[in-house]
Amino acid sequence: MAVLRGYSPPETARLAHLAWDIGCAHVEVPIEVPEATRSLEAAISEGTSRGKVVGAGTIITSSQVDTAVRLGAAYLVSPGLDPSLISAISSSGLPFLPGVATPSEILDALALGFTWLKGFPASVLTAKWFAAMKGPFPRVRFVATGGVTIGIAVDLLDVGVRVVGVSSILNNPDDTESLKTLMDSHV
Secondary structure, X not given: OEEOOOOOHHHHHHHHHHHHHHOOOOEEEEOOOOOHHHHHHHHHHHHHHHOOOEEEEOOOOHHHHHHHHHXXXXXXXXXXXXXXXXXXXXXXXXXXXXXXXXXXXXHHHHHOOOXXXXXXXXXXXXHHHHHHHHOOOOOOEXXXXXXXXXXXXXXXXXXXXXXXXXXXXXXXXXXXHHHHHHHHHOO
């Protein structure tokens, strides 16, 4: 998964195409600031032309849910688990990936019916945390994002993380080639 935070609309579109070209199935554009909605809109437009879906990330308010739906986002991602957002997100009809960083948050998410969870920030939690959480929570499928380098991505995939979100890796041709090789070996 490519997480394209803080890029201009043209740069977001370029990086989205690069991500799809190397095999990333999903592109997320965080909309933590109002200006980022233009980048989300650009990525959605490009995705539509290629038959790809784009999600809206850093969803922390119901107004962001409304904006993401209006722009045509295919799914929503949050850095946390906010029960007050659940009804707005449920009304949207879009798939939702809530963020967790503690066993208690995982329990709360499971109680709400979620089994796909975003472990955030992955670089701080580390692969050891994800491996440890698989013990008591074998049904959970983790998406790890936040500060992921090639080395961290390898470690995360090796402990069973299902999806890894990358960002700055896409700006370095050597890292992009390493990412493609990594993805090919973990398909």
